[in-house]
Amino acid sequence: MISHGVQFSIAQHAQWAPGLETDSLWDEWAAERTLISPTNNTPPGVQDMPAMLRRRARFLGRMALEVAYRCLGERQDIPTIFCSRHGEVDHSVELIQELNTEGGISPIGFSSAVHNATAGLFSIARKDRSNHIAIAAGASTVEHAVIEACSLLEDGAQAVLLVNYEQALPPVFERFQDCLEQAYAWAWLIVPAREDSVTLQWKKGASISADTPCDVSGVSPPGLDILHFHLAKSASLERSANGLQWTWSRNSDAV
Template sequence: MVFSVHHWAAWAPGLVGHDAWRSWLSQPHPLPAEGAPPLTEMPAMMRRRVDRLGRIALQAAYTCQGDAPPRPMVFASRYGDMGRSVELLEQLAEASPLSPTSFSLSVHNAIGALYSIARGDLTAQSAVAAGAETVEAAFVEACGLLSEGAPEVLVVVYDEPRPAPFAH
């Protein structure tokens, strides 16, 4: 299978736009650990529920897809929103009440689902987690969709370091 990358987008603190990324790639340097994209493309009532990792993934998806018509999507993350899951487990251990919103957004396909709902996009969507081979698995999934006739596929890969109890 042969495929081409038509558009790409990425987000990190201090790197906005293709030129900033190209400059950073020519001279990589440490980036700030804090910061989140504004995600103004998403309706405010939905956006306020999304944490930092989700905002990063969604900002890249919105930037890459732009006004293009809906297409199948593959969202891939090795760990997903593990920070939110750890918070829920800590609350559970303390017998504190759990937030239904936090719980619903802790599942692995939540970011893709929010994107689909916000855009009113009913096309096929997958959530992939394959350990160290997550990026490769996302592209295998995309190639499968292309071979089944999809004209284009949006692939969103996102991750962040594991939270404290699992950082080792």
């Protein structure tokens, strides 16, 4: 069976979740793999962003912006990829309810619900005209974002910022979920492969019937599985999603 793959390195990383705001707490999470259960709804500060723009971001967007700023630092002219399987779906539900009861929605409310809203805020705040992309690709959203990042590297980019961010689904969508969604965000600064590179390979895999019963209580979100692979320095990670078999592996040799 034919397989395909890309290879890259992670030059910098950052992650944030409610109750997991520091690197040491994330190290503990990587060792114990505990459920991320928010104890409060206080969003990250995103102090590097002007207040006027920061106020336009909701909780999910603020998590993404926080890790994006932490990971990118003062670097400029870096293409960015913001990837989220569901995006601001809770806000979209609110807008639909508002449309149903009031017959209309505010332009500001709509603009903050579109999938590239957070990427746009980040670009505007930094006055950065670099390429930015928003991706949603189901259960393999992160994998497709990595492929896109490696394509940009192949086209000549020196580095690419990849941000993955998710949150719990609103109750109306819970019966459709195939994993226990949790609130988190992480960012990688992806560069061409060097020492300690990562390889992502994929090939056609067995399809899973949509009618297959699934208890999602113990199923982790794909993005957290992949983050754990990185933080725990695991040798490999096997995933099946979107009809493909995905294999993440860590390489110790220079490329």
